[in-house]
Amino acid sequence: MEPAATPPGPARAGVDGAAAGSAGPTEADWAAAVAAVRRLPADGRVLLICHVNPDGDALGSMLGFGLGLRRLGVDRLQATFPGPPEVPEPFRGLPGLELLVPAAAADPEPDLVICFDAASESRLGELAGRLTGTGIALVLDHHASNTGFGDVNLVDPAAAATSVVAEELLARLGVSLDAGIAECLYVALSTDTGSFRFDATTVAVHEMAARLLATGIRPGDISRRIFDSRPFGAVRLFGEVLGRARLEPAAAAGHGLVWTYATLDDLARHDQRPYVLEALIDPVRCTAEADVSCVVKQTGPAEWAVSLRSKGAVDVSRVAVALGGGGHRLAAGFTGRGTVDEVVDRIRTELAVPATRGDIDKQR
Numbered sequence: 014m015e016p017a018a019t020p021p022g023p024a025r026a027g028v029d030g031a032a033a034g035s036a037g038p039t040e041a042d043w044a045a046a047v048a049a050v051r052r053l054p055a056d057g058r059v060l061l062i063c064h065v066n067p068d069g070d071a072l073g074s075m076l077g078f079g080l081g082l083r084r085l086g087v088d089r090l091q092a093t094f095p096g097p098p099e100v101p102e103p104f105r106g107l108p109g110l111e112l113l114v115p116a117a118a119a120d121p122e123p124d125l126v127i128c129f130d131a132a133s134e135s136r137l138g139e140l141a142g143r144l145t146g147t148g149i150a151l152v153l154d155h156h157a158s159n160t161g162f163g164d165v166n167l168v169d170p171a172a173a174a175t176s177v178v179a180e181e182l183l184a185r186l187g188v189s190l191d192a193g194i195a196e197c198l199y200v201a202l203s204t205d206t207g208s209f210r211f212d213a214t215t216v217a218v219h220e221m222a223a224r225l226l227a228t229g230i231r232p233g234d235i236s237r238r239i240f241d242s243r244p245f246g247a248v249r250l251f252g253e254v255l256g257r258a259r260l261e262p263a264a265a266a267g268h269g270l271v272w273t274y275a276t277l278d279d280l281a282r283h284d285q286r287p288y289v290l291e292a293l294i295d296p297v298r299c300t301a302e303a304d305v306s307c308v309v310k311q312t313g314p315a316e317w318a319v320s321l322r323s324k325g326a327v328d329v330s331r332v333a334v335a336l337g338g339g340g341h342r343l344a345a346g347f348t349g350r351g352t353v354d355e356v357v358d359r360i361r362t363e364l365a366v367p368a369t370r371g372d373i374d375k376q377r
């Protein structure tokens with residue numbers, strides 16, 4: 014065990030972002046989380062889980078924290094996520110990938126389960142049952158809609174990424190940052206802040222980035238790998254899918270909607286894997302004439318993964334929750350069923366419903 018480090022203080026958003034009821038973990042929560050790790054028996058088994066279709070924050074906070082646990086001497090340690098055990102290409106250089114096992118091979122009865130970046134058990138697919146076993150379930154997250162499904166919940170809606178919570182817990186456990194941990198947490202922080210562009214990019218976020226960079230990691234190399242590399246087939250696919258985007262200026266009570274879709278056939282024609290579509294929302298949401306942007310990605314015969322973004326005028330988490338999903342005010346998603354037109358029709362209808370103050374408070 015390493016000497017205790019001074020907790021760095023979380024990279025929380027400003028007071029404006031923290032509404033009543035979204036105050037983040039209490040000192041008692043932090044103490045319970047630290048105790049859950051410290052009380053592990055010498056041969057204690059730990060299972061780390063993140064959400065289905067893991068993104069940079071899910072994988073980065075999970076693997077970074079896993080590398081930290083390794084430093085504490087925890088060696089019966091697995092990391093996993095539900096669904097196909099395929100790591101998206103941009104994340105295949107992450108340190109700590111050796112901790113990953115397919116969901117089917119994950120420890121059925123760990124002493125401690127730690128869950129990253131998932132707002133609810135439904136985001137854990139076939140792994141959801143692992144949290145109700147005999148072991149302790151610890152939840153690290155930053156979604157305001159988190160249902161508090163762990164025994165101990167470290168949920169900070171004011172944190173820019175789950176990695177902010179992970180860094181704080183590592184510090185409280187006395188684990189100092191090394192380059193491996195830092196690279197994972199940097200990938201998580203930079204993806205969830207849109208490369209330090211979104212409103213959640215506070216002074217504290219930059220201070221956390223500075224602590225991570227101080228370990229010697231190379232932001233240029235990391236960013237190129239994560240944001241600026243894709244197969245040529247994906248470039249051509251994006252061209253086609255962007256070419257069919259539709260702008261509806263009157264939608265969302267005049268704030269405007271821009272949307273497009275990609276089918277499994279589009280992927281097959283360009284010989285691409287589904288993960289390449291995760292980046293598609295970025296060129297779509299650039300559309301100046303629309304506050305709301307949407308990409309509808311086919312995942313099965315009549316099933317679609319829907320990504321929603323807002324520039325601020327519309328709370329898209331309200332739309333996503335109404336349609337069975339979740340997320341944040343400016344970035345949310347859900348699973349849509351039926352045809353593309355049916356899915357987009359439902360979005361249009363929800364966007365037309367004026368938000369009440371009560372709805373907004375519930376989302377926070």
Ligand code: 5GP
Pocket residue numbers: 068132133136156319320321337338339340341344345346347348
């Ligand atoms: P993305 O569009 O990048 O897939 O997701 C944006 C945000 O929406 C994520 O941070 C996640 O919280 C939320 N989200 C996306 N898809 C779903 C879903 O199917 N269910 C829930 N509950 N949340 C989702």
Ligand code: MN
Pocket residue numbers: 070071130155174175205
């Ligand atoms: Mn996140």
